[in-house]
Amino acid sequence: MSTDKPKKSSFIQGQITSEFIGNSIAKHQSKTTIGAHNIFLGQVRADVIEGKTVTAIEYTSYEEMAEQTFYEIRESAFAKYELSCLHIYHSLGLVKTGEICLFVFVSAPRRKVVYEALEFLVEEIKEKTAIFGKEIFDDESYTWKKNT
């Protein structure tokens, strides 16, 4: 295991707002070697499970381990693809249906690589990161989410 410390937190308390996403895009205007961005947004879905509708997901994490996993995923993406930069943000706490809980942002000089890199990153995050989701129903009961 790498002993390098994670550079910065990838977690955001609550939903990831469109203002936050817009500001992230704007911050890249000074990086003029970039020719292509690609963005993935994960949104909380109102699944119906045994007749009850999901109204929100409450996310928790083993944060120290998850930050290290995000760091390792970022490093492997940079090793695999020619990227200018990439950013991963995930919510913690309560995120209502329709709100954004995952924001992955990749940038490169040219477009082809950003499609592949983004898919790689999202799949790695879902498979490897120690994040747990409590799906809360309209009657306030809950079930634990599993990625499929």
Add this chain to the structure above:
Amino acid sequence: MTITLKYFGSLADITKLREEQFTFDEETISVSALKSKVEGSYQNIQNTTYTIAVNQTMSDSQTKIKDQDVIAFLPPFAGG
């Protein structure tokens, strides 16, 4: 040896705890031996799917646990 156990998600629901310490006479035990002990204390854990991280690294049943290690019981991941 004394180790710290952490429980997450549905596993914390079963144990009613996020964290506790266990002390054993042995100097080291395997992950599979620890699983048997914890499943003895919290029998409902036997009916769930989970993985175990030792000091934030995913383990297998042969992984050795030593004094001061931090053991995390992790239910299926649900990020994104």
